[in-house]
Amino acid sequence: MIRLTAITRVFHMGDQEVRALNGIDLEIQSGEYVSIMGPSGSGKSTLLNVVGLLDRPNSGSYELDGTNVTALSETEQARVRREKIGFVFQSFHLIPRLTAAENIELPLILEGIGPAERKSRVEATLDAFELRDRAHHRPSELSGGQRQRVAIARATILKPTALLADEPTGNLDHRTGAEVVALLEALHHAGTTLIVVTHDRELGARAHRHISMRDGEIVGDEK
């Protein structure tokens, strides 16, 4: 479960103060499917980064599965990020030098899992995401949809409780976008909390809970 209380995130642009998040209170239960929508600069990406522990709020507290994660050290936060959170980005963020299989393997290496177990888990994941025949291709040799599938496989190989997607279909055409959404929703059905940040009304509408943001505040929260 994710519980944010009075979260504030302030950026300084020159001598101007921008309140990207302005006293956010939010609770997301485990297994929910949530979309966060709003115009550019409304703070939705910042909210996702705070939930994903990539960004530290200036004030407020964040409780993840009963632990106050705002108080954790950088190394401990990295571990929480690794084990409980999966990120899916609009631009995939695959490492160009590594093959699809090696990209998927990265979280297992960071976790310190041995090579034999890594191999079997990567194989299983490649099968589950229908990437077996692309395993030894580099990202530049993959289509957009395949790249996003690799990215999602990487994000979920350590079985995180929450999957955070920032415009996951933003760089894809309609048909591959739909495939990626179906994949994400299948993961949601398997029990993962799914939070999607998007401009796309159609994609946003598919979620079971819709949060709207404007100027760093939540202005709508419907189920």
Place this chain on the structure above:
Amino acid sequence: MNLRDTLSLSFMTVVSYRTRSLLIVLAMALGVAAVVVLTALGDGARNYVVGQFSSLGTNLIIVLPGRSETSGGFVSAALGQTPRDLTLEDARIVGQLPQVRRLAPLNVGVAELTSGGKLREVTVLGSTAELLPIRNMKLSKGSFLAHGAERSAQIVLGSVLAQEFFPDGNAIGQRIRLGDSRFMVSGVIEQQGEAMGFNTDELAIIPVEYAQELFNTSTLFRILVEARSRNAIEPAKSAIQHTLKLRHDGEDDVTVITQDAILATFDRILRALTLGVAGIAAISLAVAGILVMNVMLVAVAQRTSEIGLLKAIGAPSADIRRLFFAEALWLSLAGGAIGFALGHLGALLIRLAYPQLPAWPPVWASVAGVATALITGILASLLPAARAAKLDPVNALSGK
């Protein structure tokens, strides 16, 4: 992330940026190779000089007429004033000192050697039988100016002279004319080549009394003295000085130099020279270190979004720092290893090109070269690695 994965992941990175890695490894390797080759040259020169000296004989003390305070012995002494000459009687007295194992008086001159219609100007040494062991010379044939036969007209020829005058190889017992006197060839010196300016292959050696007669002189050019042991060199030197001062009416008019002192000086100079060139070569290693730093800083800038991604999938800052650190380590390790190999190859080529120069790289230089490469590489990676680890993941992911 464990150590093995860190090393293998960074190794893959090094390999995938092939051109960049090759160039930086080359820079590193040249630095290390320069250290190895230049110290091999310096040390080779030192060993060469030491070898030349020891081929002159061990525990050698040289007595020359005239007082010259300056070191550098041979030349300045040859030009020095001679208030009182050294004589054969001086040599005899010195030979009675307990610290002296043996000695050989020495006269040098040039005379015409003729036999069977052949004629040649040769450098003639006048000496005694003791010259052979003192100067580490060996005979290939016959006998040296044998004891008790000092007053007979014997001559010992260098190998080249023997070959030129008696091509059929049986020089021993043959008659040969030197100046106006007739000599009998008693021995031939084994081929030895040049040592400290004396080419024994083209020398003729006759008994010292005959040489004095030939050159119409009663003085000696040098007395070569061999001390009983290394420890006896200094006592022998002062005893010789004392004895000759008494004989020369209290005049301190001879110079006594020891080979050890000359050798030590050369050794010091060439050691300093070796260190100097090693230092200069080490500068190129420092430059290579700066190159590594620059390359790693560029790598951090290039891979900003990758670093952000690693953080997003849960890499702690420490892991990121270690990855960049390991990458620099691989580069300098490869540079060090290749430089080591290149340097030794270079030294080998020098030895092949100049066989008389023992251009072996000293162990300390190889170790120091490689170690300096590693240390500069590691130092140079500290700043870039820290910078990578400090990157804010949100900004890094968006490429800012």
